Amino acid sequence: MSIERTVRLSFGSASREATTHTNLSAVRSDGPVLWVAGDETATIERLVADDAAHPTGYGEETTFRLADLVDLPGDAAEEADIEGLARAGDFLWAVGSHSLRRKRIKDKHEGDKALRRLGKVSGQANRQVIVRLPVADVGGLPTLVPELTVDGARHVAAVFGVTGPDLRDLLADDEHLAPFLPIPGKDNGLDVEGIAVAGERVYLGLRGPVLRGWAVVLELRPEPDPAEPGRLLLQPFADGRPYRKHVLDLAGLGVRDLCPHGDDLLVLAGPTMDLDGPVHVFRWHRALTAETAQVVRGEQLTREVDLPFGVGDDHAEGIGLLPGDDARLLVVYDSPAPSRLDDAGGVTADVVRLPAR
Numbered sequence: 001m002s003i004e005r006t007v008r009l010s011f012g013s014a015s016r017e018a019t020t021h022t023n024l025s026a027v028r029s030d031g032p033v034l035w036v037a038g039d040e041t042a043t044i045e046r047l048v049a050d051d052a053a054h055p056t057g058y059g060e061e062t063t064f065r066l067a068d069l070v071d072l073p074g075d076a077a078e079e080a081d082i083e084g085l086a087r088a089g090d091f092l093w094a095v096g097s098h099s100l101r102r103k104r105i106k107d108k109h110e111g112d113k114a115l116r117r118l119g120k121v122s123g124q125a126n127r128q129v130i131v132r133l134p135v136a137d138v139g140g141l142p143t144l145v146p147e148l149t150v151d152g153a154r155h156v157a158a159v160f161g162v163t164g165p166d167l168r169d170l171l172a173d174d175e176h177l178a179p180f181l182p183i184p185g186k187d188n189g190l191d192v193e194g195i196a197v198a199g200e201r202v203y204l205g206l207r208g209p210v211l212r213g214w215a216v217v218l219e220l221r222p223e224p225d226p227a228e229p230g231r232l233l234l235q236p237f238a239d240g241r242p243y244r245k246h247v248l249d250l251a252g253l254g255v256r257d258l259c260p261h262g263d264d265l266l267v268l269a270g271p272t273m274d275l276d277g278p279v280h281v282f283r284w285h286r287a288l289t290a291e292t293a294q295v296v297r298g299e300q301l302t303r304e305v306d307l308p309f310g311v312g313d314d315h316a317e318g319i320g321l322l323p324g325d326d327a328r329l330l331v332v333y334d335s336p337a338p339s340r341l342d343d344a345g346g347v348t349a350d351v352v353r354l355p356a357r
Helices: 013-017 111-118
Strands: 003-010 024-030 033-038 043-049 057-065 082-088 091-096 130-138 141-144 147-150 153-156 158-160 191-198 201-208 214-220 222-225 228-234 244-249 254-261 264-270 280-284 301-306 315-322 325-334 346-353
Touching (some): 003 325, 024 091, 024 325, 033 082, 043 141, 082 201, 082 254, 091 191, 130 147, 153 228, 191 264, 201 254, 201 264, 214 254, 214 264
Parallel strands (some): 003 057, 024 315, 082 191, 158 228, 191 254
Antiparallel strands (some): 003 346, 024 033, 033 043, 043 057, 091 130, 130 141, 147 153, 191 201, 222 228, 254 264, 264 280, 280 301, 325 346
16 A cells, blocks of 8 residues: 555535535546546536645635536536546546436335335436536636637637437447446446546546456547537547447456556556445556557566555545656545545545656
């Protein structure tokens, strides 16, 4: 274990009431602020560091509603199940899980009622989006804005998955992934749980499906529609498909988050099913320079860090490099253990040291 210290994240009353602080699913640092998201809302939260160079805590929360920035396919209050954030250039990217969900059996349910709940599978429109949001400096802090002009070029907040086909539509005839589309995410169905962006490349890490032990990462090339700048279009690869598939040998685990690190991708890996662990951080060497679909194994993929997990809690869901420090990762947890929580709305995240490259 390589945990060096903890960092306290402090949330306001609205986020505590929405249980965002106990459902963290994504994190990215951005100079003096931290972008985080939970999987039960359609918002992105901004937290400000107490010390931008060596943060010990983040607070002063500001909430940004996706519906205030882009058109969403569902109701503005419907959750987007944001599972990944990426910061690149003038933009913050966010991705919904694209998953279906199966109703839970609760303690009060017995017999036929319990079985009926297990038989109910549903989807939510807002989960089916990939969003690119301009970031402007406002009062010295990175701030999400509907549009931004840089060097005379106008950039507007844009989304993929509202008009025209969404990702699930594009995968409907995929020889590997199509059979898993009707299956809920927690049952090894389609479940996007990480995003990384480098230049024109956008990588989506799939928690599921895991195919005979192989995890899947999709590579996309989204660009704004010239006729409708608020809409993202996927540029085709050489084979005519709007995505490229990579498969990774993560020892049977799925992808829980992605984080660029030089030319590499750090891959947070955990169980695809409703299990507690194991949880590791792998390094996919030279991922961001690959020009063809990859079968990633052996020396291309090294296990860097083992992370803790609890029994029914402390599920690592998001990783991000600390500002100005490419040797340390910040790790946030879904269902944090009670010891991570305090009465003032704070939750602790871990700072993990990466091995020397």
